[in-house]
Amino acid sequence: MPHLLAILLLALLPMTSARAVTPQERLPDAAMEQRARQISAGLRCLVCQNQSIDDSEAPLARDLRVLVRDRLKAGDSNGQVIDFVVARYGEYVLLKPPFGLHTALLWIGPALIFMAGAFGLWRLRRRQASAGLGRGLDDAEQAELERILEKR
Amino acid sequence: MLAETAHFALAIALGLSLVQMVIPVWGVRRNDVALARVGEPAAIAVFILLAFAFGVLMHAYAVSDFSIRNVAENSHSAKPFIYKLTGTWGNHEGSMLLWVLILALFGALVAFSRKSLPDRLRAGTLAAQASVTVAFLLFILFTSNPFDRLNPAPPEGNDLNPILQDLGLAIHPPLLYIGYVGFSITYAFAVAALIDGRIDAVWARAVRPWTLCAWLFLTLGISMGSYWAYYELGWGGWWFWDPVENASLMPWLAGTALIHSTIVMEKRDALKVWTILLAILTFSLSLLGTFLVRSGVLTSVHTFATDPSRGLFILVILMVFIGGSLALFAWRAPLLRQGGLFAPVSREGALVVNNLFLAAACGAVFIGTLYPLALEGLTGAKISVGPPFFNATFLPLLVPLLLLLPFGQSMAWKRGDLLGTAQRLAAAVGVGLVAAVTILALTRGGPVAAPLGIGLGVFLVASAFWDLGERIVGRASGLGAIWSRAAGLPRSAYGTALAHAGVGVTVIGIAATAWATEDIAIMKPGDRLERGGSAIVMQQVFPRTGPNYRELVGRFTVEIDGRPRGTIDSMKRTFITRNNMQTTEAGIRTFGFSQLYVSLGEIQPDGSVGVRMYTKPLMLLIWLGSVIMALGGALSITDRRFRVAAPARARQPAPGPTPQPAE
Numbered sequence: 154m155p156h157l158l159a160i161l162l163l164a165l166l167p168m169t170s171a172r173a174v175t176p177q178e179r180l181p182d183a184a185m186e187q188r189a190r191q192i193s194a195g196l197r198c199l200v201c202q203n204q205s206i207d208d209s210e211a212p213l214a215r216d217l218r219v220l221v222r223d224r225l226k227a228g229d230s231n232g233q234v235i236d237f238v239v240a241r242y243g244e245y246v247l248l249k250p251p252f253g254l255h256t257a258l259l260w261i262g263p264a265l266i267f268m269a270g271a272f273g274l275w276r277l278r279r280r281q282a283s284a285g286l287g288r289g290l291d292d293a294e295q296a297e298l299e300r301i302l303e304k305r
Numbered sequence: 306m307l308a309e310t311a312h313f314a315l316a317i318a319l320g321l322s323l324v325q326m327v328i329p330v331w332g333v334r335r336n337d338v339a340l341a342r343v344g345e346p347a348a349i350a351v352f353i354l355l356a357f358a359f360g361v362l363m364h365a366y367a368v369s370d371f372s373i374r375n376v377a378e379n380s381h382s383a384k385p386f387i388y389k390l391t392g393t394w395g396n397h398e399g400s401m402l403l404w405v406l407i408l409a410l411f412g413a414l415v416a417f418s419r420k421s422l423p424d425r426l427r428a429g430t431l432a433a434q435a436s437v438t439v440a441f442l443l444f445i446l447f448t449s450n451p452f453d454r455l456n457p458a459p460p461e462g463n464d465l466n467p468i469l470q471d472l473g474l475a476i477h478p479p480l481l482y483i484g485y486v487g488f489s490i491t492y493a494f495a496v497a498a499l500i501d502g503r504i505d506a507v508w509a510r511a512v513r514p515w516t517l518c519a520w521l522f523l524t525l526g527i528s529m530g531s532y533w534a535y536y537e538l539g540w541g542g543w544w545f546w547d548p549v550e551n552a553s554l555m556p557w558l559a560g561t562a563l564i565h566s567t568i569v570m571e572k573r574d575a576l577k578v579w580t581i582l583l584a585i586l587t588f589s590l591s592l593l594g595t596f597l598v599r600s601g602v603l604t605s606v607h608t609f610a611t612d613p614s615r616g617l618f619i620l621v622i623l624m625v626f627i628g629g630s631l632a633l634f635a636w637r638a639p640l641l642r643q644g645g646l647f648a649p650v651s652r653e654g655a656l657v658v659n660n661l662f663l664a665a666a667c668g669a670v671f672i673g674t675l676y677p678l679a680l681e682g683l684t685g686a687k688i689s690v691g692p693p694f695f696n697a698t699f700l701p702l703l704v705p706l707l708l709l710l711p712f713g714q715s716m717a718w719k720r721g722d723l724l725g726t727a728q729r730l731a732a733a734v735g736v737g738l739v740a741a742v743t744i745l746a747l748t749r750g751g752p753v754a755a756p757l758g759i760g761l762g763v764f765l766v767a768s769a770f771w772d773l774g775e776r777i778v779g780r781a782s783g784l785g786a787i788w789s790r791a792a793g794l795p796r797s798a799y800g801t802a803l804a805h806a807g808v809g810v811t812v813i814g815i816a817a818t819a820w821a822t823e824d825i826a827i828m829k830p831g832d833r834l835e836r837g838g839s840a841i842v843m844q845q846v847f848p849r850t851g852p853n854y855r856e857l858v859g860r861f862t863v864e865i866d867g868r869p870r871g872t873i874d875s876m877k878r879t880f881i882t883r884n885n886m887q888t889t890e891a892g893i894r895t896f897g898f899s900q901l902y903v904s905l906g907e908i909q910p911d912g913s914v915g916v917r918m919y920t921k922p923l924m925l926l927i928w929l930g931s932v933i934m935a936l937g938g939a940l941s942i943t944d945r946r947f948r949v950a951a952p953a954r955a956r957q958p959a960p961g962p963t964p965q966p967a968e
Contacts, residue, residue: 174825175825175906175907175915176825176826176827176915179825195691195693197689197691202547202603203545203546203547203548203689203691204545205691208540208542243687244686244687244688245687245688245689246689247688247689248689248690248691248692248693248694249691249693249694249697250688250689250690250694255680255684255686255688256676256680256688258672258676259672259673259676259680259690259694260698262668262669262672262676263665263666263668263669263672263698263699263702264698266664266665266668266669267661267662267665267668267702270661270664270665271661274657274661278649281646
């Protein structure tokens, strides 16, 4: 069902599926083209279901790809290009949500779960230890054990 | 008439499920064996009724009966026959019917498994299972009737979404559903145990084959879905961190934790509360996945709010089952007494650590999938959570787990020895390191992650078999002794080694994707595109007609290291039956475990064609590894201890202390 639906949803959108960047769009400078690809992979195609503009053939995605390349040609750094796109389309365009008050729980949530679990285990361990479950036998108990074993 | 009968069969199945849900519990209460056993024939009858209904729907698809709305909306008389059949579940109503059919199948299987289950547990489990069937039958009857008629019947159908007209639809959803729904059995077992207030190693042993079965099908389902998306979507990606994918990954992670925690419970009578909670959570995540996909909430919180009938129904089901079972858990779990003890450094301890990492990884996927929905619902702010987020949160939890995995597998039960385990694993660590360093040296300047990942994968494979080999050879001397030890080792030990090796194989495949290349060019016949040792030469571009589509075929000859290696056909299809919708049928050639992947892009005004060529080294290992994992699971199910009668019904005195199988 998941992929099925992923495919279904993708299919309902106005596009076909092959990866997007067309030869005409590519920049002559290979290093700059590489940067453009990198940036594009982190920008969401706004009319698609969970696709980056690098993957989408939607016309809007193409416009954005061209925009990214235009900014790079104009001498922007990667950060400046991303800021420019975010200023235009909002944070929604970023596939990696920036850390902020509204995303704090998102970013530290997984670590919190892990630490809470680890802490719980540590507590459990200590409780067992203090209840005498984890320690070995003391001298008196050891003597008692040997006495019982001898009797057999 | 047949369709109406099938619709009626659904209604009767609903009635019988109610019987199956209520009467056995009452029977157990009153100590009335006859009443407690009513669940068994009821479960079998429900399955037969649903199988009949499903068969009728499939028949309607096979003969293109467009008087049934569902068929008219999703099929076409010119569609190839196999896709007519698979189209039965290529739509909402049909897939929900498949969902309950599998639910009923598992119920019937429990009813049949007399030998391996204590009576009270079987009665309670069937009742709990029936409650899920009731809920989903109500959902189908009230919101998603697959047998709705159209009058007058249209002369032709709308056809199935072209992307679904693929063998993948025959394989992926049934496998996935068996996995999803299979966890309903562990859920039912957990609920039955909570109601009964009794849970012990017998429970763990009874539940284990079911969990393994659901897990292995879910593994295959996810992996086949991934392969399908890989070749069908035309850009060679294999995992997209799409919410619908995450919806299947979450129960898989929880289920993986569950199959490991039941080991501890079976062995040491410990981790009871946690195992019960996991069993509940795993199926809850399956339900959540169904809700996410079926309600439309993913497309936008707002579409869900504007057309809530189906979504709301599933949401209520979700709340009743998750909330109800968790409440039951909170009420009854304190009654469960903790059992045996083990040192923190031991096989059991390692399995606890495994559960910690898997649960946190599952939590990361859960947060990443649901956070944007919650944030939008609460504040209206829209954010995207894409692959970069999951790579940053999921991988740091997964990599340590994989690094620790071999240590857990070769650690002694009860009280382990970290140093000794490390010494025994030294050879496997060495093999992994040599692999990583060698590849690093050979591919200098390339991506560093790939050799490291491959080293990790090699370490996993080597340690899985090293541990097995050591237990077989051990201190035994002579071939005969080795042979008898190999035969005496429980099947589950082989299953474990195989499954863990499968993880390693998948890791190698994933690591190698860092070496994948992509080339884009505009080509006309005669043009050549080359990368590394692989080259394609375009021969011709020609149109072709299929049963319900037209296609443009690009034919290429393939050269690997200068030698001709056959041809690749890559297509772009236009479905005349479906608004001229286009699909890309990538041309793929497999060389060993690597693939050459060619897909067609846009046709230029001068007749030349945009072509993308990808080289995908060792790509097939990703899916091969998951098939090996599933095989490991299957091998474990056949372990002797699951086939023997439940201890309560033992017919002969136990033959001494059986050598304890080590997972």
